[in-house]
Amino acid sequence: MSHRLSALLNPSSVALIGASNNPARIGGMPLDLLRHFGYAGQVYPVNPKYDEVFGFTCYPDIESVPAAPELAVLAIGAQDVTSMLRRCHAKGVKAAIVYAAGFAEMGGDGEKLQAEMEAFVEDSGMVVAGPNCMGFANLNLNLYTAFASVFRAVPQQQTPGRVSLVTQSGNVCSAVFALLREQGIPVSHFINTGNEACVEYAEYLEFLAQDPNTDCVVGYVEQLRNGQRFIDVALQFAEADKPLILYKVGETEKGSEAVRSHTSALAGNQALYKAGLKQLNVIQSNDFAQMADLTMLSGFRHREGGKRVAIMTLSGALGAILADKFIGAGLDIPTLPDDVQQTLRDGIPDYGMVSNPIDVTGNIVNNPDFVRSVFEALAQTDSIDTVVVYASGSLLDRMADPLLEICAKYPRLFVAIDTGKATCRDQLAAGGVPVFTDIGRAVQALSPFCHWLAGREQVARWTALRQNTVAVESHQLDRLNEYQTKQLLGRFGVPAVAEQPAASAEEAVTAAQAIGYPVVLKILSADIAHKTEAGGVKLRLQNDDAVRSAFAEIMESAGRYDPQAKLDGVLVQKMSAGIAELIVGVTHDEVFGPALTVGLGGVLTELYRDVSHRLLPVDESFARNMLDELKAFPLLDGFRGRPKADVAAACKAIAALSDASARLGSEADEIEVNPLQVKAVGEGAAAVDALLLGSKIAG
Template identity: 60%
Template sequence: MNHRLEPLLNPQSISFIGASARADRIGGMPIDLLTRYGYDGDIYPVNPKYQEVFGLKCYADIESLPKAPDLAVLAIGAKDVTPMLERCHAKGVRAAIVYAAGFAEEGPAGRALQEHLEDFAKKSGMIVAGPNLMGLANLNTQAHTAFASVFNTAPMQEGPGNVSMLTQSGNVCAALYALVRKLGLPVSHFINTGNEACVEFSEYLNFLADDPQTEVVLGYIEQLRNGAGFIQACQTLQKKDKLLIALKAGTTDKGAVAVQSHTSALAGDKHVYRSVFEKLNVIEAQDFAQMALLAQLAQLRHRTAGRRVAVITMSGALGAILADRFIEAGLDLPDLPIDVQAVLRKGIPDYGMVGNPVDVTGNVVNDPGFVQEVLRALASTDALDAVVIYAPGYMLDRMADSIATVASEYPRFFAAIDTGRATCRDNLRQAGIAVFDDLGLAVSALAPFLLWQERRKAQTPIAAPATLPASGLALRKDGMNEAQALQYLSSFGVPCKEDLIATTLQEAQTHAAALAYPVVLKILSADIAHKTEVGGVALNIKDETQLAECYQAMMDSIREKAPNAHIDGVLVQKMEGKGVELIVGARHDPVFGPMLTVGLGGVLTEIYQDTSHSLLPVSEQDANELLKKLKAFPLLDGYRNAPKADVAAACKAIAALAQAMAAAPESVREIEINPLLVRQQGQGAVALDALILM
């Protein structure tokens, strides 16, 4: 491994500037940890006040060290930081950690200090973590630089670990570490990122993606400052079959205010983050206990799994409750195939259930041969992805050997839930079976894990942007009117309404006659984004007289309501028949770049927030997935005996809009088709109106 962050995250030697001899001081705690847990590298405490700390020689200043350490940890005040970094750099130190608060999070003076620090790092090429940082730990080498008391209270692992924490909060890092260690999982890296003045989240994530130890990353995110870097790091994680489990803070207004106050982070759009996480198969988590359990489940990701679960209980009630909770969480409980039911029925009495959930009844646990037969049938049928067994403690104990045996024979994922006091838990875990002692926690961890497995099976790498079709049209830099926007989109293959531009009433009447009534009349101006609001749209015009009336009324209204708009004329279109209206938009997200959004037209979509989002590129197949995710998708799919809409044509148009956005220069803020009218199957879709905002 030869990553830029190597001296920071895997240092061979560490110096502490502002070292203390007391283990309860921030300048002393990490030195205490290093010496107690057997760090193998060199440690150089620096403090003119001491000759020796924790049995180590203490130096008067950085210049006195016998050699340049990989990493310097600065336990000194904010104002002294950059001068000291300069001295470290002169000595040959490659990386530094800055504990001090009092930078960007603390008003204008702090912001100036931070800018100064950033300038220095940029010029010198030094890797500076923080400021406002609790410090780091590489648990594989016991390289401790964090003043986190959790390393004294949580049991220390032996040997290397595969779970890493990467958090934008020291407290969250410590809380996660405690929970992960409570489950007995060994840790690779303990990373919190502080103010991210010089090294930000994605670069750490990139390191962990390359780290040979790390397999699972528990992330806490307030704001991503490098969306492209994040996407790339997640793609590397995916390639290496590693997994990021992330809690994103600021999903509510109050939460967003809190993260801004915390690390001056901008929480961003939760829908966008969610869609990016989904596309990159990141598991989004809600709380710490769930994250730790997901890290534990990730150890079993080599087992085949997915959303189709069989629930096995000794109690009809528990079967019902688990069915309710799993289905509400997005999993499926398919009916068991007839042949599997037949195997089960051989030993399950009439009052038991052989569908799904299965109630094997209490008697069955006394017949290990039959229990194994049942589990083998469930482990081998193609109709299932996973098996979850709920049994009171002593019953689980009686079945434990059978479960372990079958789990050793089949690669299928097995989980056991026991809210009692089973003694077999460790044995089951060693046999590769997930074990839970709480029903709610089991559901909250199993559901996202199994859905992750489902997506992982289906996963296709994010395509490199396809070669863009040559557009015959250059984008005008001074803004575009509707006709120009439609023309631009049309050049990428978006089907657009035939429209004719008129600059006089007479011309409009000629066009209308050519198109045949009824027609639509729209004002044409790059200066008017919302035509309806200024009386710039007239629908369903039936004849020449009505056209004249509408034309006059429109001109009067525009003169009054948009007196300064430059008017290019009017647009005449044939009035469309019935269909389903979509809104399709693409815009530059400040974090992740170009994103696409689809939703059904109309106010209710807004009220029910029924939209779906995706990073670009968006293929026709992706577009189809996006439409299917809408709660209102049934309206496209032949709702209440209505004809099915031409979804394939809609997907083509959506993919074409995505192409048009990808090809557009950065100055294009947003492209929107509203509405995209989707006619009935076989009759296509058509953009009735479009908007390009620069």
């Protein structure tokens, strides 16, 4: 595989600078591991103290090494790192790993040391991992550059690795690696990224997306330094059907208060990370054991499964327990069709359930032919995606042959839970049936895995949508008032309520007469975003005199509120009501770029935080998915006899705002429609208020 990280992760020769003959020291442990596991490449310890280390000839300095090693591992102090990197580069070394701490994570002088190292790397083109990095392992090459004792503590691999670990913590890497090996899962790459001064997280993922020895990646992330690159590589994983399992920690809401826009407050880092990872079909985990179980399940990703689960047990109680747990974890337990229920009833007594969960009762073990027919019915019905079979110990053993037979015949995902000591576990796993030994762990792993299986089509659709790039248009965005903003958004298909600007009281009266009473007057100024606070809104005006009086009051109040503000008069709007009001806003996230937030509009938006997020772009279908996610969606769908809202029109407006964002590009820091008034079915949706922050203002 041709990739610039190959010299770092698949080198044919290694030098260890700062070598030690003590296997407990960081300069000795990797050499001990290389010798113990039988690395076939050249190994060059470097330290003037020794002639030989762990059976390898030791050299006094890098210049004395007989050939240029592909990779150099630096087990030396932080202050000596950059000068040694220069010497390695002069020798012809392509890549290096820096163990030393004491760089940017220390602040002060450490930041200066890291800046010096980064400048050298930028100038030389050398690939440098770390600093503050435990090192790596390529277990398929028996290549160990990490000072981690875990490699000797777990069973040695007997089969080629298929899973790679990439973490921003060395200790997490070791802990999860140990759990994977305890389950017998073979690992390909063990990668700890450290400070990521020169090689950041997404670049390691790019390497692994292309690596033929990696069909699943398990990762731990505290911070993504290049969000756009991460999006691109996550989509590569999706296209290659490689699960990406991430434990993401350390998200916090944006520290700065949203002064000009509600959307910024709603689209905080934590919420957007979760929404973005879900949209990219990244499997999110929050537990080491769950990560190991998900990795095990990744070996069965070619089975056809999804969120609709059928539960088959020999116990009504266990069926009820599993149903509650799976539904609580976000999976569906659909009622089986009548024809399937009838097939099941042919061999299940009246006191056994057949609707789902399926209680086949203890009688089933006496009739292996009927067991086969149950499995076959569940494998063939279109009403479900995944089948979970709970049978303990010898009861599962008696079902194993028909289960394996059906799995060989049909691609449906079957999963077994055995809380006893069945002897068929390995046989089932080899035949395509993963086996869990604990109900809680089964639920905790199956839920995100089934969502991943179901999410593959959606992420493929978003990939295609994202590839339909649009040309960015040039607009003057730094001084737009509300009317100008809505006129601009209207060009992209975002509808607005009936309205006219007015620079004088008489113009306001003329506009009101044309629009038709009752009307609303609002201050029109690019400098006043929150109009109510400025006394800049007057509602339900019924006649000309009321409009004249309101105009005078608004202008006087707004002038007092902000004497420096440029006042363009007022905006005269038709007073109208809808079924519901939405807030729809675009922000430019510092990690992921443009993102859309949709929620229920009005004064309670920030209190309830009932919002949905997506990375842009979105179309009408994705907009509908976002609305469906809102707890308040029933208010749009005829809740308690209310008229149904024009959801299709709302989705069209949301998609149009996404298009506007794409065409305006990064010049539009934030765009917000609040509220988007959604009327009854067939009557449309329209922006009542809108705000656009150009980059010059936001800067």
